[in-house]
Structure formats: structure tokens, C-alpha cells
Amino acid sequence: MFQEDTTPPPPPKGGPSAAAGWWLLAAIIAVAAGGFFWVRTQNQALAQQLASVQKQAATQATELDGLRARLHVSASELERLAASANSTRQQVSQTQAQLASAREQTQSLAQQTAQNIAAVKQDTGRQLGAINGSISGVQGDVSTNKKAIADTKAELEATRAKLKSTIGDLGIQSGLIATTRDQLTVLEKSGQRAYYQFSLDKHNKKPVRVGALWLRLRKVDPKHGKYNVDVYVNDTRIEKKDKYLDEPVQFLVGSDHALNELVVYQMDKNTVTGYVSAPKYRHTGSAN
Numbered sequence: 001m002f003q004e005d006t007t008p009p010p011p012p013k014g015g016p017s018a019a020a021g022w023w024l025l026a027a028i029i030a031v032a033a034g035g036f037f038w039v040r041t042q043n044q045a046l047a048q049q050l051a052s053v054q055k056q057a058a059t060q061a062t063e064l065d066g067l068r069a070r071l072h073v074s075a076s077e078l079e080r081l082a083a084s085a086n087s088t089r090q091q092v093s094q095t096q097a098q099l100a101s102a103r104e105q106t107q108s109l110a111q112q113t114a115q116n117i118a119a120v121k122q123d124t125g126r127q128l129g130a131i132n133g134s135i136s137g138v139q140g141d142v143s144t145n146k147k148a149i150a151d152t153k154a155e156l157e158a159t160r161a162k163l164k165s166t167i168g169d170l171g172i173q174s175g176l177i178a179t180t181r182d183q184l185t186v187l188e189k190s191g192q193r194a195y196y197q198f199s200l201d202k203h204n205k206k207p208v209r210v211g212a213l214w215l216r217l218r219k220v221d222p223k224h225g226k227y228n229v230d231v232y233v234n235d236t237r238i239e240k241k242d243k244y245l246d247e248p249v250q251f252l253v254g255s256d257h258a259l260n261e262l263v264v265y266q267m268d269k270n271t272v273t274g275y276v277s278a279p280k281y282r283h284t285g286s287a288n
Helices: 016-162 181-190
Strands: 166-167 173-177 193-199 209-210 215-221 226-233 237-246 249-254 260-268 273-277
Touching: 166 260, 181 193, 193 209, 193 215, 215 260, 215 273, 226 249, 226 260, 237 249
Parallel strands: none
Antiparallel strands: 166 173, 193 273, 209 215, 215 226, 226 237, 249 260, 260 273
């Protein structure tokens, strides 16, 4: 077996080689120290830069949080604005639809108004034509009425000329008497006396009041133009027999003896028609 050699090595020898080694070691140590210093300096600079970067990162994080908050608010505002815009668009659409409907209604109303105006013009034209025709007719009627009035006036004058005066059955001069309805109309219009018309029927057993008199027809004789009548005046019954057509039958009425005249101008087998004339103030009389 081999045995380990434990003999110590011989000491180094002095000389230039040993000095060079020490210088080399010193150079290495100096370089190492310089490198360490440079590394330390770089580490400090990097640490400062890292701190600055971290600070900037914190600031940027704060700003980012603020920006995020602002962005959230802006998003909510944008949503509100979008909703408002949608509502506004809907209102605009509704308004446009209403405007379109109103425009259609206006056009329809304008057309209807134009048609109504045309119809009114046409109807007014017809009415004006009818009015003009009526005016022409009225003018013709006026002319006709003027002629009729003139004819009536002439007839009245002719009738007035036929009126006559005579002596009544009491021997008193009578005024003008009427022998027809037309003549009685003339006398009424003269206004000289009051006139009360009557029609008596012999079948009526009750007296009929005529003016201040009460009359009851007893008998009629158309063939001979005579009649009998009972007259109630001043509380007295007076029988008048065989009186003729157009004969003034006279009565004195009241305390002042106002002359009343009875005239029959028409008769048939059962009735007589005539009038009573009296002064223009009222008398009273009664029947038994």
C-alpha cells in the first residue's frame, strides 16, 4: 500500500516573483473595492429610482382611482343623458306624428270648409234668386193689392150711395140703414153709431141679448118677407108682428129714450139675420 507523504513543502524563496504577487493582489483588491463601490453606487441610484418609480406608481394609482371614479360618474351621466335623449327622441317622434295628424286634419278641414263655402254660395245664390222672385211677386202683389184697394174703395162708395134713410115703425126718421152685409160694413166704418149683428133661430126658445135688447124669434115668413119677434127692453116684453125685411124696427131705451133700431136684411124658413144700431154709449136691459 501507498503511504501519504506528510512532509511539509519547502518555504518559498525570496525575489521579484513574491513582490509581483503582492502587487497583483493589491490591484485585485483595489479593483474589487472599486467594483464594490460602483455596485453600491449603482444600487443606491437604482434604489432611488425604484423609490421614485414607486412614488410615481402610487401617484399614478391615485390618479387612476380618481379617473376611474370620474369615468364611473361620466358613465352614469352618459346613461342619464342617453335615457334623456331617448325620451326626447320619443317626444320628437310623438310631436312629429301629432304634427302630421294636425296637418292632415287641417287639410281635411280646409277641404270641408271650401266645400261648405261653395255650398253656401250655391245656396245663397238660390236664396237670392228666390228672394228676387219673391220681391217680384210682392211687387206684383202690391200692384194687385193697390188695384183691389181701389176696387174695394169704389165698391164702398157704390155701396154708400145705395144706403137709404127711411121712417121707422115708431114714425121716427131713421138714419141710414143697411140692407146687406156689405152695407153694414160701410155703416160700421162710418163710426156714427154702434152696430150689433145677430142671427136668430125660431127653434131657440130663450131670448138672445143684442146690444141693450133681448130678442126672440117667433115666426118667419120668407115667402112674404115678414117675421115676428119678441123684444125685451126696459124690463118690458114688446111683440113685433109682421115686420118686413129692411124695415127699421125702433125702440126707445133707457131713461134718456135713446133710439135703438133693429133691421133684418136676410131670412130663410127658420132664421133671420140682421143688426141692432144704437147711440155710441152703453144701455142696459133685462129679459123677463
